[in-house]
Amino acid sequence: MKIQRAQRLNATIPLCSTADIAFLLLIFFIVLSKNANESSLEWLPAESPQLLVDADNSVVTVIIDKKYDVFVNGHEVAPSMVKSVVQSYLGDRAPGLRKVLLKIDKDVPERVFGKVLLDIGEAGGDIFRALDTVSEKK
Amino acid sequence: MSIPRKKKSAVEIPLTSTADVAFLLLVFFLVAASNAVEKGVPLDLPNTSKTQEKKKSENLEVGITVDAITLGGEPLANENSLQEVLRAKLAGVTEPSLRVVVVTAAAAVDYQRWTRFIAEVEMAGGIPAPQIEEEETRPASGSGPVDGGEAN
Numbered sequence: 001m002k003i004q005r006a007q008r009l010n011a012t013i014p015l016c017s018t019a020d021i022a023f024l025l026l027i028f029f030i031v032l033s034k035n036a037n038e039s040s041l042e043w044l045p046a047e048s049p050q051l052l053v054d055a056d057n058s059v060v061t062v063i064i065d066k067k068y069d070v071f072v073n074g075h076e077v078a079p080s081m082v083k084s085v086v087q088s089y090l091g092d093r094a095p096g097l098r099k100v101l102l103k104i105d106k107d108v109p110e111r112v113f114g115k116v117l118l119d120i121g122e123a124g125g126d127i128f129r130a131l132d133t134v135s136e137k138k
Numbered sequence: 139m140s141i142p143r144k145k146k147s148a149v150e151i152p153l154t155s156t157a158d159v160a161f162l163l164l165v166f167f168l169v170a171a172s173n174a175v176e177k178g179v180p181l182d183l184p185n186t187s188k189t190q191e192k193k194k195s196e197n198l199e200v201g202i203t204v205d206a207i208t209l210g211g212e213p214l215a216n217e218n219s220l221q222e223v224l225r226a227k228l229a230g231v232t233e234p235s236l237r238v239v240v241v242t243a244a245a246a247v248d249y250q251r252w253t254r255f256i257a258e259v260e261m262a263g264g265i266p267a268p269q270i271e272e273e274e275t276r277p278a279s280g281s282g283p284v285d286g287g288e289a290n
Contacts, residue, residue, distance in 0.1 A: 024158075024165065031168045050260060050261060052177040128178055129178045
């Protein structure tokens with residue numbers, strides 16, 4: 001009598017969703033790398049009683065964190081270099097397209113932020129200060 | 139004769155795609171967070187210190203120190219009244235160049251305090267002109283949060 005062999009099953013991994021996963025991972029790492037530079041910096045915005053407006057696209061972001069360190073577009077910069085670095089980012093853009101977003105920790109003293117403000121002004125940047133609305137807590 | 143009962147089939151929610159959904163949500167919130175629009179206020183700095191010197195003689199001057207506010211060199215009894223006092227002084231002044239208020243701050247004044255009074259000047263109808271002095275003796279800004287600044 002002929003013994004019937006068990007039929008071999010084709011073991012294949014379904015690859016339909018591989019492209020989806022690859023694409024998701026790609027987006028994930030792009031987003032992560034874009035935010036990596038500035039997200040680690042610690043600064044608390046000052047509160048202003050004024051009516052705040054949305055910041056449009058800026059060319060340069062200058063941050064002074066709570067340790068009084070200065071960062072231009074996420075890279076730490078020596079205070080004496082702020083003017084030249086901002087100038088190099090702004091290039092020869094037309095007036096009105098030279099917005100510099102300024103994020104300064106609320107406890108930074110004038111002796112630190114004053115010099116940075118002056119340097120950005122001299123570099124030809126249009127300063128836009130990132131602020132917070134006054135909190136209600138009393 | 140026993141009647142065969144129908145076999146109960148197990149009711150299960152297919153969870154195969156849960157990871158996909160979770161990952162999509164994660165990416166969505168990352169993107170949404172990174173695109174959160176910053177809010178703030180623009181600041182016009184006077185171009186040169188020469189124009190400031192010129193303005194200084196004819197315009198109102200607000201001085202900010204750690205614990206006081208001066209207007210034209212005279213200390214204000216109540217710093218919360220700055221907006222009110224400035225509004226009264228600027229009432230009737232229509233020429234923009236005369237609405238410029240020169241604002242000086244002591245080296246130890248923090249950004250929160252400075253921001254507050256710059257806002258007060260603007261809300262009173264003035265055009266704040268922060269006077270920032272370029273000092274050779276300014277300490278490097280990366281020197282860390284050691285508060286040893288003195289009033290100007």
